[in-house]
Amino acid sequence: MTAVIYNEENTFSNTEPKRVKVYVLENNEWKDTGTGFCTGEITTTTTIPEDITESTSNEEKKSAYLVVNNEDSTSSILLKSRLEGNIEYQRQEETLIVWKDLDKNDIALSFEESLGCDTLCDFIVQVQKHIEKNISLISVRSGEEGIGSVHEIITAPVSLPNIEGEQNTEKMYDALKILNENTAYEFLKNETIEFVLHYDYIKILIDYFAIAEKNKCLKDLFLLSNIMKTLILYNQRDIIEQMVDDDHIMGVVGILEYDTEFANVKSNHREYLKEDAPTFKEILPLENEDLKVIVKKCFRLQFLKDVVLVRFLDDHNFNLFLDIILDLETCIIDFLEVDPFLNNILKLYDLTKQEEKEYTFLEEKRNDGIKLLHQCVQMSKNLDERDKTKFYKALVKMGLFNVLTYAFYTAIDPNIRILATETVVTIIEHDILLIRNTASKNSKLDSRRKSPIPGSQGSEKNSIPMSDEMKLLKILSKILLTDKSPGLREQIVQALNTLLHPEGCFNSLDSDLNTMGGSSMLNEFNYRLNSEKDPNFNSETEMNNEYINEKDMNSSLESIENDQEFQLQEYFNDFYRQIAPILFGPLIHIQTGDDKNEPFDDFLLIQLVKLISFASTEHTRIVSRKFILESDILKHVCELMKPNHILQLRLTAVRCIKNITVLDDKYYHRYLMTNNLYDNIFDLLEENKKNDNLCNSCIRDFLKIVANRSISCQMDFQHREEIRQQTGVTISKKNNFAMLNKYLVNRFGTLLNEMEDIPSVGTMLRLVETDQKEKEKKSKSLNDHILCKADTIMEEDETMEIRKRVRDEFDNTNEMVNVNTDEISDSMPSKRQN
Amino acid sequence: MQIDRTISLLKQGKHITEDAVYALCLKSQELLMTEANVTHVDTPVTICGDIHGQLHDLLTLFDKSGGVEKTRYVFLGDFVDRGFYSLESFLLLICYKLKYPDRITLIRGNHETRQITKVYGFYDEIMRKYGNSNVWRYCCEVFDYLSLGAIINNNIFCVHGGLSPDVNTIEEIRAIDRKQEVPHEGAMCDLLWSDPDDVEKWSLSPRGAGFVFGQNEVNQFLHTNKVELIARAHQLVMEGYKEMFDGGLVTVWSAPNYCYRCGNVAAVLRIEDDLQRNYTIFDAVQPQDGVGNAIIPTKKSQMDYFL
Structure with missing residues (x-):
């Protein structure tokens, strides 16, 4: 010692x-x-x-x-x-x-x-x-x-491994014992760490390992392996970093190939690192040596964490590895932002025909470049938010859009498209505005198009010029419609979902406000402003109180807010005007039998129907509804419930109608009923009424919703009656579900009667019965009225939307004392029923 | 037959192509759609708990319990996450399901969701093995079609987690449209997340989803539905299984040496025609010749790295 x-x-x-x-x-x-x-x-x-x-x-x-x-x-x-x-x-x-x-x-x-x-x-x-x-x-x-x-x-006296003279079995044995004991006290541990680093003890072990392996001295090899593991358990950053540098890595993984737990097995980490391992591929020469070192270290740490030590690391070790890797990755990303390396790679996608000739293997380089970008962006996922924004901004500035253009218009390999899409998805999931605002001022999406996407010719050439964000949406839409790769399709749908999610627009602001932590505050601010559901949200004054210390901010916040709301409206207006007709084309132009084009496959249609469902529930109602109803998309959605489609699609269509019904929107309700669009759901039910399967459950869920909501309609009705008697005010109440229930029972009574023992169906039937009895008293049939209400759907304007909202809020309030009767008695169609 | 080939590749832990996974997933969707939310199963049958990607232990499980050629199985979910072979374990089970549809029932566990697999390993495993997330997406789509429970001889109710205050009768489960990501609350969530414990009434679960229920809830449920046992998984049991509430509920755990370090044994529960319960206990596989759960394939997918 x-x-x-x-x-x-x-x-x-x-x-x-x-x-x-x-x-x-x-x-x-x-x-x-x-x-x-x-x-x-x-x-x-x-x-x-x-x-x-x-x-x-x-x-x-x-x-x-x-x-x-x-x-x-x-x-x-x-x-x-x-x-x-x-x-x-x-x-x-x-x-x-x-x-x-x-x-x-x-x-x-x-x-x-x-x-x-x-x-x-x-x-x-x-x-x-x-x-x-x-x-x-x-x-x-x-x-x-x-x-x-x-x-x-x-x-205290510290025992340390003996490093004098030749190493041998006995010294190894003592060393293992000492190193284990020294973990017991912080002091001993620190002294030991200092010793290990100061004398490059790992190198001493590696040197002895060479001898022990040559002499096939198994006992020593296992001892060495245990010593190495003990050193890893010291969970000390400098030691771990030393293990993965050029001088130590091979020795360390060599030692770790031996494992007492699996004495009969030896792994082949060294062989893997030397021969099979992914190599560090430089598309263009990377001149920065420091960066190279970090990149290699980073890879080796991952290799240790995921492969060599995967069974061995406990949570503390694991977190230390993650921390080191994260630091190195942050370092790499920082480097890339300023180093010309990435810029040079991105230039590969922005060459004139003449310049292109100067490169050899250009296509391979470009494809590898996309893999590289994909890797960068995957790596950046773990960074903190601000670093991410900075990096993505830099990417966009360097010309990320040229890369996407290449991937979507020129690249043949579907995997390249998948990687490119995944890259876009990651960036827009972080911050849509990066793409929306900064996007492609210099993009050459159209001018550089080398081969037009099949099926995209003509039609929109004479239309208004498109904003960059619409161009991106258009590319994605067209790929979705034309590319058959299921993986790519999934990716594209995710990208569209993110791009079309109204909340995403408020996720962060592309402004300097971010630097003062204003982002999260703004989110909160926007959330409240836009949250119709928040019952506590009363007035703007209340909010101002909360931010009273930021007087100056407040005014600027408001202007940003208004500006954003306006931008958002414009954005969605553009989407519905320019993109939606293309994206939802297959649901608008119903294909006839003699259509020359190949029919759209059911898996594509599943995605489109899901998107419709998403648009109808998440987008500003007035805008999405106008589009959906005017283009008669729901009629086609219901067509998809017919037996010539796969069951997955048929049920997706049912769910879409179900989601729209749940919206409790009288225009949708009326549209679905006047066009008898529930017929196909009940055909499907008829088909499956005796089966206990997913289809049956899916429709039962629908019936349960109708029954439950109808009951609450009726309860509301009783409540309104009480108020009328007490105050003399008559409150008109939309009773979409009561109407729907009546409609369904009348139209599909035979089938429903067969299924009476299902509780929700029983409820549906009873509700109508009760109602019928009441009706008989009044001798007035409501049903006739329902069916002649096909008009006025398209004529609404924004004020009606607001009124509807107010009424909704009104309906939700239990205290109806301060009712402003003007607000609720208007010329809404439902009023005429009374 | 293609499936036989895939099964044999899977048993060796070999790579399955993205296209092959896609095809398998589509086929299983079609098959699973024909099943009920609560599937009826006949005795004799072997009930198995969490697997968590421990492929080699899953193979042992089949070995020790008769094999899928001769035995009927109910798997209570949590096929993926934690272990190194989530994909292979799940694919093996759906291959068996496709080959012997009546011999194997797969119930959804709380890990069979997009959200959970992103955190607990399955997503990372796919990224490691394929370099992109497609295969993960295909599998998650299949998760949405898995049953929520099973009932054996109208007498034993099988579910991954436990009971829900929103579910009084098994019949009520039928009216759930199960094809969705597991929600954060409601009946479907509770069935996959709840735990039994010595509590007087429905209590909040420390897991942040589902509930904790006690003997009262169990007795009530058994009585209402005229069943005698609730078989569930979801919680590690060092001895492999644990009966509670006078035998009215059992937890079955089938991942030995869970996470390669818990040191527990695993169990499966065989229900005979006379409803007699027989437990089989088994240990974790010892790795040999580079095969075993604990050994992560060192041949990672051959992807060049640029950074």
């Missing part, structure tokens, strides 16, 4: 006197032997070695003492105790030092103040380091809530 001496100066001297009381233990009682001043003293004695031949110089021998002089008479010494042997000093709490000297006397020094105690403890530490290696100083404190005590080493 080697004691380590670092090159520190042995220059410490006697300490300042500190006031103490001295106690000794006699018959198990501490006896006060007086008060005085304590100093730590060093004396030097020179001894002449007995055998002069061994050493040429005289040895200086230093001794250390704790000395206490009586405060009453400085010449009288209360205590002089030598620091020697293996005495363990204990610092108890703040002001006590206690020990048992070599003559078995228990001594305690009680200092007047903790500073004094500090001074003498420092002295003991210095003595341990330089003169008496085997003494130790332990801190003892009472544990939490006074229970037990906590021992912590302040200084």
Whole structure:
């Protein structure tokens, strides 16, 4: 075992006197032997070695003492105790030092103040380091809530692996034992870490590993492997980083190929790293050597984490690895933002015909470039939000759009398209505005189109010029409609979902407000402004209170807010005018039998129907509904429930209608009923009424919704009656579900009667029965009215939308005292029924 | 037959192409759609708990319990996440399902969702094996079609998690449109997330989804539905299985040495024609010749790295 001496100066001297009381233990009682001043003293004695031949110089021998002089008479010494042997000093709490000297006397020094105690403890530490290696100083404190005590080493002799001379089995065995033991105390652990790094102990192990492997000395190999694992368990960043640098990595993974747990198996990490491993591929020469080193380190850490050590790492280790990797990745991304490397790669996609000829393997380079970008963006996923924004902005500025143009118009390999889409998805999921605002001012989406997408000719040539964001949407839509790769399709749909999600637009602001953490505040702000559901949201004043300290911000926030709302409206208007007719084309132009084009496959239609469902529920109702109803898309959606389609599609169509019905929107309700669009759902039910399968469950869910909502309609009705009787105010109430229920029972009564034992169907039937009885009294049939209400659907304007909203809110409120009757009695079609 | 080839590749932990996975997933969608939310199963049958991507232990499970050629199985979900072979385990099960549709019933676990698999390993595994997320998407689509429960001889109710305050009768489960991502609340969520414990009444679950239910809820459910046992998984049991509430509920756990470090044994529960319960206990596979759960394939997919 080697004691380590670092090159520190042995220059410490006697300490300042500190006031103490001295106690000794006699018959198990501490006896006060007086008060005085304590100093730590060093004396030097020179001894002449007995055998002069061994050493040429005289040895200086230093001794250390704790000395206490009586405060009453400085010449009288209360205590002089030598620091020697293996005495363990204990610092108890703040002001006590206690020990048992070599003559078995228990001594305690009680200092007047903790500073004094500090001074003498420092002295003991210095003595341990330089003169008496085997003494130790332990801190003892009472544990939490006074229970037990906590021992912590302040200084002590540290056993360390022997690195002198040749390594051998015995030394390995000792080293493993020592390294394991030293993990027990923070102090020992830190000393060991310092040792490992200072003497490049890992390299020593690697050198011995070469010998042991050559001699096929299995025992040593397993010992080495365990030592290496123990060092990893030290969970120390510098050690781990050292393991993966060029000098150590092969040795380290070599050692880790041996594993006592699986003694019969040896992994082949080295072979993998040397031959099979993915190589670091430079599309263009990467000139920055530092970056290269980091990239390699990063890969190796991943390899250790995911492969070599995957069974071994505990949560702490794992997190440390993640932390290091994240730091390196952040570093790489930072580098890339400023290094010309990435810029040069992106230039590959923006070449003139002439320039293109100058490159060899251009296509391969461009495809690899997309893989590289994909990897960058995947890597950036873990970064913090601000770094991500910065990096993506840089990418967009460097010309990311040219890359996408290449991927979508020129590249043949579907995998390249998938990677490109995944890249777009990641960026827009982070921040749509990056694409929307900064997007492609310099993009050459149209001018550079080399081969037009099939089926895209003509038609929209003479239309209004498109904004960049619409161009992106158009590309995505067309790929969705033409590309058959199911993986790509999924990706595109996700991209569209993100791009078309109204909330995404508010996720972050492309402005400097971000830098002051304004982003999240703004989100909250926007959320509240846009949240119709928030019942606590009353007035703007209430909100201003919340941000009262940012007076100036408030006004700018509002203008941004208005501006954003306007932009958002424009954006969706553009989408429905320019893109939706293309995207939803297959649902608009119903294909006839003699259509020359290949019919759209059912899997594409599933995605489109899902998008319709999404648009109808998530987009501003008035805009999406106008489009959906005017283009008669729902008629076609219902066609898709017929048996000539796959069941997945048929049920997706049912769900779409179900979701729209749940919206409780009278225009949709009326449209669906007047066009008898529920017929196909009930045909499907007829087909499956005896089966207990997904289809049956799906439609039962629909019937359950109708039944439940109709009941609440009826309860509302009773409630309204009460109010009418109490206040004389008649409140008109949309009763979409009551109407729907009646319609369904009348139209599909036979089938529903067959299924009466299903609770929700029973409810549906009973509701109509009850209602019928009431009706008979009034001798008036409501049903006739329902069916002649096909008009006025398209004529609504925004005020109606607002009125509807107000009425909804009104309906939701239980307190109806302050009813403004003007607000609710208007010329809405439903009113005419009464 | 294509499926036999795939099964044999899977058993060796070999790579399945993206196209092949897609085809398999489509076929299983079609098959699973014909099944009920709560599938009827006949005895004798073997009930299996969580698998969590421990392919080699899943193979042991089949070995020790008779094999799918001779035995009927109900799997209580959580096929993926945690282990290194989530994809292979799940694909193996759906291959068996396609080959022997009446011999194997697959119930959805709380890990069979997009959200959970993104966090607990399946998504990362796919990214590692394929370099993109497509295969993950295909599998998640199949998850949406899995049954929510099973009932054996009208007498034993099988579910991944447990009971729900929104579900009084098994019949009510029928009116759930199960083809969706598992919601954060409601009947479907509870069935996959709830846990039994010694509580007096429905209590909040520390998991953040589902509920904790006690003997009262179990007795009520057993009585209302005229069943005698609730068989569920969802919680690690060191001994492989644990009966509670006077035998009215059992937790079955089938992933030995869970996460390769928990040191537990695994169990499956065989229900005989007379409804007698027989437990089979088994240990984790010891890796040999580079095969075993704990050994992650060192041959990672051959992807060049640029960064």
